[in-house]
Amino acid sequence: MVPQNAKKSSPDPVLDATLRPRNWQEFIGQKKLKANLWVAIEAAKSRGEPLDHLLFYGPPGLGKTSLAHLIAAEMGAALTPTTGPAIERTGDLAAILTNLAEKSVLFIDEIHRLAKPVEELLYPALEARSLHIILGRGPGARTLELQLPTFTLIAATTRPAMLSAPLRSRFGTTWRLDFYEAPEIEQILERSSRLLNITLAAEARRLIAVSSRATPRTANRLLKRVRDLAQTRGETVVSPDTAREALRMLEVDAEGLEPTDRRLLTALIEQFRGGPVGLKTLAAATAEDEGTIEDVYEPYLLQLGFIERTPRGRTATAKAYAHLGKGAVARLL
Ligand SMILES: Nc1ncnc2c1ncn2[C@@H]1O[C@H](COP(=O)(O)OP(=O)(O)OP(=O)(O)O)[C@@H](O)[C@H]1O
Ligand SMILES: [Mg+2]
Incomplete structure (x- = not known):
């Protein structure tokens, strides 16, 4: 259950x-x-x-x-x-x-x-x-x-x-409802930044969009954090550097993955040799809630093609190994 x-x-x-x-x-x-x-x-x-x-x-x-x-x-x-x-x-x-x-x-x-x-x-x-x-x-x-x-x-x-x-x-x-295309997320960010009184450099907007898990709510949340950093730096137009730094501080990587996503992938690769592994086992190994993995994390990892769902459980794809770096691939060999 x-x-x-x-x-x-x-x-x-x-x-x-x-x-x-x-x-x-x-x-x-x-x-x-x-x-x-x-x-x-x-x-x-x-x-x-x-x-x-x-x-x-x-x-x-x-x-x-x-x-x-x-x-x-x-x-x-x-x-x-x-x-x-x-x-x-x-x-x-x-x-x-x-x-x-x-x-x-x-x-x-x-x-x-x-x-x-x-x-x-x-x-x-x-x-x-x-x-x-x-x-x-x-x-x-x-x-x-x-x-x-x-x-x-x-x-x-x-x-x-x-x-x-x-x-x-x-x-x-x-x-x-499907995940959004990056240009759509950029449009959403454009409107949100207007409502929140923020001016974004085009490259800053692009960076936030690609880091947003193709999800409007995440884009808006990241925007707010970027605004905070821009404010402390006294920027009137949010620079790409500030966007990059805010994302780095939030530990969001270039594919929009958060620490929990990476922890799930790392466990899948290192503890279970890339799977297949059942959701319950993966949840126990990462101390995450099964439902949260299924609702929040897994859909985006599936969308990126980093994991696959098979009848025997979740498996990590070559893309996931590549994203986590050479070490992950070496450990597989
Ligand atoms: N298509 C869209 N265009 C513009 N903004 C959007 C769009 N979809 C979502 N948003 C923004 O994302 C926020 C979250 O959306 P919403 O609450 O409708 O999501 P949800 O699917 O109901 O999420 P949950 O499953 O968590 O209830 C909204 O407040 C809005 O600011
Ligand atoms: Mg809702």
């Missing part, structure tokens, strides 16, 4: 909220997804109907929550945000559902962490907008069926594999 306690909440919710795209144009990248959503939104609006239930999945910080907010705004719908672990009992969900405004959006983040009875109560709500409440216990128990307002569920998860098949099948559409 995969542990469910993976670190999930954003490391800097204030920064997230400050820099969240305010409109559709400010949401950079994910072009195919945006185009598809746009058609669905326009069609629903012209029919005067709510949007079908939607599921977004993908690694943290790629824009799932931002999209949920933008869709609700575009539909002119109120958004009620909550999270899987916050809905502890069926009564909590019943209270949320019965209080929804007509044609509103319910956003459930971390939907993979919904308790089973809560999930089961959600099924008829999604299918027929009906809520089944059981009154009393034992042989005398009765079921009361309530009609709910029309609503759209937008759910987000970093762990689509943990969703049960019946839950997954109840979404009209399911969308994967």
Whole structure:
């Protein structure tokens, strides 16, 4: 059983909220997804109907929550945000559902962490907008069926594999968010630096972009740290040297890898001769949480082609050996 306690909440919710795209144009990248959503939104609006239930999945910080907010705004719908672990009992969900405004959006983040009875109560709500409440216990128990307002569920998860098949099948559409291209991250940095009152030299912006794990949230976080260093150096325009130095101090390397990424790769190569090794064993060897490895670190290492997932576990690729340097290759021989 995969542990469910993976670190999930954003490391800097204030920064997230400050820099969240305010409109559709400010949401950079994910072009195919945006185009598809746009058609669905326009069609629903012209029919005067709510949007079908939607599921977004993908690694943290790629824009799932931002999209949920933008869709609700575009539909002119109120958004009620909550999270899987916050809905502890069926009564909590019943209270949320019965209080929804007509044609509103319910956003459930971390939907993979919904308790089973809560999930089961959600099924008829999604299918027929009906809520089944059981009154009393034992042989005398009765079921009361309530009609709910029309609503759209937008759910987000970093762990689509943990969703049960019946839950997954109840979404009209399911969308994967991909990592961003460097020029897209540069565009995001351009906007963020404007909002944070920073002027970046073009090369400084490029350096931050390539170090950002192809992830907008990471780019914004790095930008803030670079700004701090520029301030102590009295720079009005952030120089490439300052960007480089800030990244060096954060121990982020040229591929955007952080110390934990390198520790994982080093363990995989040195302790397990490049694998294959199971996630559990790797987690134990590095004292990292299994869920965090799977959610946060592994997707980017897979994207870079530094590791591969095989049925027998994770393996390090030649690219990973090359990145960690000659020593790693020598140890393999
Ligand atoms: N496409 C985008 N364009 C501009 N900024 C973006 C984009 N996607 C994300 N961001 C920035 O990254 C931050 C994090 O995005 P968001 O909270 O939507 O990610 P998430 O996928 O919900 O992450 P998590 O899985 O951790 O909940 C946002 O506040 C925003 O500043
Ligand atoms: Mg989110």
